[in-house]
Amino acid sequence: DADVTQTPRNRITKTGKRIMLECSQTKGHDRMYWYRQDPGLGLRLIYYSFDVKDINKGEISDGYSVSRQAQAKFSLSLESAIPNQTALYFCATSDSSYSSYNEQFFGPGTRLTVL
Amino acid sequence: QQQVKQSPQSLIVQKGGISIINCAYENTAFDYFPWYQQFPGKGPALLIAIRPDVSEKKEGRFTISFNKSAKQFSLHIMDSQPGDSATYFCAASRGSTLGRLYFGRGTQLTVWP
Numbered sequence: 057d058a059d060v061t062q063t064p065r066n067r068i069t070k071t072g073k074r075i076m077l078e079c080s081q082t083k084g085h086d087r088m089y090w091y092r093q094d095p096g097l098g099l100r101l102i103y104y105s106f107d108v109k110d111i112n113k114g115e116i117s118d119g120y121s122v123s124r125q126a127q128a129k130f131s132l133s134l135e136s137a138i139p140n141q142t143a144l145y146f147c148a149t150s151d152s153s154y155s156s157y158n159e160q161f162f163g164p165g166t167r168l169t170v171l
Numbered sequence: 172q173q174q175v176k177q178s179p180q181s182l183i184v185q186k187g188g189i190s191i192i193n194c195a196y197e198n199t200a201f202d203y204f205p206w207y208q209q210f211p212g213k214g215p216a217l218l219i220a221i222r223p224d225v226s227e228k229k230e231g232r233f234t235i236s237f238n239k240s241a242k243q244f245s246l247h248i249m250d251s252q253p254g255d256s257a258t259y260f261c262a263a264s265r266g267s268t269l270g271r272l273y274f275g276r277g278t279q280l281t282v283w284p
Contacts, residue, residue: 060214089271096180098260098276099215114271146214158203158264160272162214 059083060163062147068169075134077166079147088130089148089160090114090122092141099146105130106152137170144168174198175263177275184282190248192278194261197242201263205272206235206246209258218259219246251282 060081069075079088090102091114101114103122111122119141123131134141144167148160177194184190194204205220221228221235221244228235234247248255261275 096276098177099274101271104271148214158272159205159217159220162216164212165214 060147060149060161062145062163062166064166065164066167068171069137070171071138073137073170075137075168077132077145077147077168079130079132079163081128081147081149081161081163083149083151083161084127085149085151085161086127087150087152087158088124089150090120090130090132091146091148092116092143093146093165094143102132102145134168134170137168139170142168142170173276174273175261175275177261177278179278180276181279182281184251184280186251186253186282186284188251188282190246190251190255190280190282192246192259192261192280193243194245194263194275195241195243196263196273198263198265199242200265201273203264204235204237204244205262205264206233207260207262207274209260209277211257215258215260248280251280253282253284256280256282 063078089104091099100116105124121133144165146165147163150158150160175196206218207215208218209215219230219233223239232249237244259278262272264272
């Protein structure tokens, strides 16, 4: 039973389509993150949320939007997908308590292909 | 501007050898330096982490060496095994209050049997 789940796991879509990637967690963590992974570029932060009412842009937020529907749910949207958004997307969570020192727990990833 | 620079991008090591991955940072406010390990088809997972009040941390075959004055830290994998083949990411953050991690670009390690 996964603590951080992502849906869908794979998605192929066409340029211009709106896409939503969803993330749910059962860890009870307050912080959630969206990253994209590209070969040779590592993990780049798209958006992060420290609680339900807190949303922050990461280093590559252009072309993306997010929604924190509840403490356990954090969705990433591509309003009009383009081919260079083809990537592996990861959701992660962490606990703000000092003892955790911000260890992040990652979901299994969503492979998105934009044709 | 990349906050954490990681090298090499790829590394091939023979079984039983030592794997060394290096990272460097500029922001002296960073006070937490984790390493994440990612196997194919999986999300990254925390492997080992260090705070700058110590120069070395060892967990089994994995050791972080930290040089505060040089603003560098490295991961050493002793007696490397084929099961260690994975992508390794170094990262840095300014403690739990600010929270976000700044990742290096990753090193793909292959250990040949």
